[in-house]
Amino acid sequence: QKATLSGQIRLNQIGFYPSGPKVAVVAAEAGNTFYITTIDLRKTVFTGKLTEPRTSEFSAKKTRIADFSALTTPGSYVVYIPEIGHSYPFEIKSKVHQEVAKASIKGFYFQRISTPLPEQYAGKWQRPAGHVQEDTQVLIHPSAATTQRPEGTKISAPLGWYDAGDYNKYIVNSGITTGTLLSLYEDFPTYFDTLKLNIPESNNNLPDLLDETLWNLRWMLAMQDPNDGGVYHKLTNPRFDGMVMPEEAKNPRYVVQKSTPAALDFAAVMAQASRIARKFPQALPGLADSCLTAATRAWDWARQNPAVLYDQEALNKQYDPDVSTGAYGDKDVTDEFIWAASELYITTKKDSYYQAVPIFPDTQMPLPSWAQVRLLGYYTLARFEKDLTPVAKKDFPQLRKQLVQFADELTDGASKRSYATVMGKSAKDYIWGSSAVAANQGIALIQVYRLTGDKKYLDYALINLDYLVGRNATGFSFVTGFGDKTPMHPHHRPSIADQVEEPVPGLLSGGPNANAPRQDKCTTYTSTIADETFTDDDCSYASNEIAINWNAPLAYLASAIEALQSK
Ligand code: 9MR
Numbered sequence: 001q002k003a004t005l006s007g008q009i010r011l012n013q014i015g016f017y018p019s020g021p022k023v024a025v026v027a028a029e030a031g032n033t034f035y036i037t038t039i040d041l042r043k044t045v046f047t048g049k050l051t052e053p054r055t056s057e058f059s060a061k062k063t064r065i066a067d068f069s070a071l072t073t074p075g076s077y078v079v080y081i082p083e084i085g086h087s088y089p090f091e092i093k094s095k096v097h098q099e100v101a102k103a104s105i106k107g108f109y110f111q112r113i114s115t116p117l118p119e120q121y122a123g124k125w126q127r128p129a130g131h132v133q134e135d136t137q138v139l140i141h142p143s144a145a146t147t148q149r150p151e152g153t154k155i156s157a158p159l160g161w162y163d164a165g166d167y168n169k170y171i172v173n174s175g176i177t178t179g180t181l182l183s184l185y186e187d188f189p190t191y192f193d194t195l196k197l198n199i200p201e202s203n204n205n206l207p208d209l210l211d212e213t214l215w216n217l218r219w220m221l222a223m224q225d226p227n228d229g230g231v232y233h234k235l236t237n238p239r240f241d242g243m244v245m246p247e248e249a250k251n252p253r254y255v256v257q258k259s260t261p262a263a264l265d266f267a268a269v270m271a272q273a274s275r276i277a278r279k280f281p282q283a284l285p286g287l288a289d290s291c292l293t294a295a296t297r298a299w300d301w302a303r304q305n306p307a308v309l310y311d312q313e314a315l316n317k318q319y320d321p322d323v324s325t326g327a328y329g330d331k332d333v334t335d336e337f338i339w340a341a342s343e344l345y346i347t348t349k350k351d352s353y354y355q356a357v358p359i360f361p362d363t364q365m366p367l368p369s370w371a372q373v374r375l376l377g378y379y380t381l382a383r384f385e386k387d388l389t390p391v392a393k394k395d396f397p398q399l400r401k402q403l404v405q406f407a408d409e410l411t412d413g414a415s416k417r418s419y420a421t422v423m424g425k426s427a428k429d430y431i432w433g434s435s436a437v438a439a440n441q442g443i444a445l446i447q448v449y450r451l452t453g454d455k456k457y458l459d460y461a462l463i464n465l466d467y468l469v470g471r472n473a474t475g476f477s478f479v480t481g482f483g484d485k486t487p488m489h490p491h492h493r494p495s496i497a498d499q500v501e502e503p504v505p506g507l508l509s510g511g512p513n514a515n516a517p518r519q520d521k522c523t524t525y526t527s528t529i530a531d532e533t534f535t536d537d538d539c540s541y542a543s544n545e546i547a548i549n550w551n552a553p554l555a556y557l558a559s560a561i562e563a564l565q566s567k
Helices: 098-110 120-127 173-188 189-194 207-224 262-277 287-304 312-318 334-348 351-356 374-383 396-411 432-450 455-468 493-497 516-520 550-566
Strands: 023-026 035-038 044-050 061-066 075-081 090-091 138-140 234-236
Touching: 023 432, 035 120, 098 120, 098 207, 098 550, 173 189, 173 207, 173 262, 173 374, 173 432, 189 207, 189 550, 207 262, 207 287, 207 516, 262 334, 262 374, 287 334, 312 351, 334 374, 374 396, 374 432, 396 432, 396 455, 432 455, 432 550, 455 550
Parallel strands: none
Antiparallel strands: 023 061, 035 044, 035 075, 075 090
């Protein structure tokens, strides 16, 4: 009998709700009976049978499922299988994901630009302000030069969040991120009325989630050219910085060419922010109007410039300095038009926005990502179902049907998969940033739960949260600082360059990516199986970086589940 820790028993390393589903996955064939015991293994509180072995979708590996949903007594436990050993400890308690939900939003605070992070809020990850020069010294790149703002003009565009493990700021990626956080607020306002994150604004009279989101929104506003309403694609160094702390990264920074996706993502976010700011006239005087003006000007620019794409290679042939940082080079703006039109329509109630573009070009529901924002528009239409005018109301049954169908496709066969998760239906789920695939699937399921009231969708969403914090083929909890086996070496410059052993907490690692070894050329991968291709190594920007557009859906999923479970 083995009383030792086994990494082969994989489960949510944080824990479970007393009356919620509880599953562990055993990545081995041995054993028949499992026990839930106290952490010292002395007292057994539940005994169950493992399922028959099932074969992985991606390899010949076998897994067995241990379902202990019937155990409802709060406490701290392990799963114990005499032939294998015991799992990491976990808890059964109410509000079990509250801390991870808070930390995933606090993660954005740690990414803040233009401000020091003092110990009071940042603990041992305190650090000086980074990129203070952005207050006055951002250069107009030749690709962005106009008569009013010729090459070399200096503009001010401070604040915002660092995109990821790098220090640049990209409008396209900020768009989906900020939109996701604003939607989180709009979907669960009461939950956020009281949720405190210990950030500098925690004592003002705005919800902390909105305070944090505004930090980025204010930067985004500065990315609009006041002369024509167009929006610069990104604010960046020509090349990625070395592994230094933010305050040591002092290379010149530029805003580059305006683009249609940037303008539309910006328009969508500003339209959404406008209707939220409207609810806080005292705390945010004038902001609702500023955001709406910004949104309509960006929209008008995009309508006049509907196909200005950001093609970094082409620009590098034409202009100096060459830029080699993240491109976020979206080539299809159909979905950006849908998102911006939906947000502007809901905020202004003007049918002209809804009618400006085909809102339903087809019946596909592409999962949200930085390049695919159609569903963000659909979520908003669904959220405001009661406020729809007749033109949109007549489409609503179709929208509802498509969303429910999408959720049913996602969950189809989930319980039979090797980890019994929604995530992993196909190897295509394991792309760069696969953790956000899991989290965005979770959001889609929560949207459909809100539409239908059918609890199975909420349970499926929770399963993908289980996936993210340990119930997966790597055995990692992908959220830094949460769980016993969690990334210690994410590709995240502050976490690498500070003298602190633990990485900055609350950040979501990208997760397994079948192509990662070819993309980042790290040599420490130990598997090439799609759901296992992950390495906790800071060279691995293709499997172990963190990014704001991954943290936002994590924040949504964990917070939504908390908000809905406590009901
Ligand atoms: O998340 C992005 C992924 O979808 C792309 O395949 C990849 C390569 O272009 O870039 C990812 O985004 C990175 C961005 O370009 C720069 N900052 C870090 C982002 C996360 O790795």
